[in-house]
Amino acid sequence: MDIKQNICPKCGGPSEGGLCSSCRAAELEWITCDDRVLCTHCPTCGSLKQQNTWTDCKLEKDKLIDEVALSAVHIHEDVRSLSVSLETRDISPNRTSVNVGVKAKLYGVPVEHKCRVLIVWSKEQCDRCSRLSGGYYEGTIQLRADGRKPDDYEKDRANAIAHSAEDGLQETGERLSFITETRETKDGLDIIISSHNIGDIISRNIVKELGGKVTRHPKLVGEKKGIPVYRITYLVRLPKYQKGDVFEENGSYYEIRGTDSGGVKYFDLQDSSTKTTRNEPCGRLIGNVKDSEFAFVNYTEGNTAGILDPKTFENKECLTYPWLEIKEGSTIRFLRDYDNERIIFVG
Ligand SMILES: [Zn+2]
Ligand SMILES: [Zn+2]
Secondary structure, eight states, rough: GGGGGBTTTTTBBBBBBSSSSHHHHHHHHOOOEESEEEEEEEETOOOOTTTTTEEEEOHHHHHHHHHHHTTEEEEOOTTEEEEEEEEEEEEEEEEEEEEEEEEEEEEEEEEEEEEEEEEEEOOOOOOHHHHHHOOOOOEEEEEEEBBOOHHHHHHHHHHHHHHHHHHHHHHTTTOOOOOOEEEEEEEEEEEEEEEHHHHHHHHHHHHHHOOOOOEEEEEEEEEETTTTEEEEEEEEEOOOOOTTEEEEEEEEEEEEEEEEEEEEEEEEEEOEEEEESOOOOEEEEEGGGOOOEEEEEEEEEEEEEEETTTOOOOOOEEOTTOOOOOOOEEEEEEEEETTTTTEEEEO
């Protein structure tokens, strides 16, 4: 048995060959701490700048201080059972001092280290806030409608769709896709956007929900590092009819049940059948079921019903449809066709 193999050449203690664990632990520089760490953040939105890249910061101030302090501490890969304590103190508005205490095990030997990290906070307007405040834009979504103006409901929905697309993109880290501005115009709504991607998504989602068509109109506005720069106008043209619109064609009445890129679905009020057409119906608009009035049914007789007109309080005899079950004493929804002086039941 060679006794040298079991003796540490440094301390003479027992060893499994070479230095003993205590001497190996004592020799190794297992931890280093940076004295200072610079943290650049945006005073407007709190984003953080790291290696010239901005990212949204989802941490509370306390957690952020801990993260930044820990980023200044570098630990050797052989270290095990690590526990770290942090004591922070704001020493001035732009300086935070952090006392770092580290306990760990190295080759089975307990080790300890203390250091102090100074966090220097620096403010800088981030890429997104500087674009936002400068009114930066790469396109405009123009919400319009065919032969009419988009109504409040459609404008509200378009706005909500736009903002939810913005939330989604921001969430996935596409920080430079945002809504620069929205403004009402005499023909509808303009949504000014900062990237083509957000423009594509918003215009597509509006049409998916409200129907109609999108056409893109790019315009060359310059060149950046040899690459042509375009601004795109997305013209979203909502269909002539909206869901719930009732129109008259050749003496018959129809209610629009849905409009999307696949066509227009409408309900035949005469026989209660549902039809789909690829083309826009071309009848005369009476109104929308959401604006319908309610009337009390006085009596029914064959294919007529007597209702109490809520405007004049007079009895009005009106034609009903065979499929529509009208009961005496109930209320019924209707629209007025002023041109034909008719009451149109909409069920
Ligand atoms: Zn030793
Ligand atoms: Zn910012």
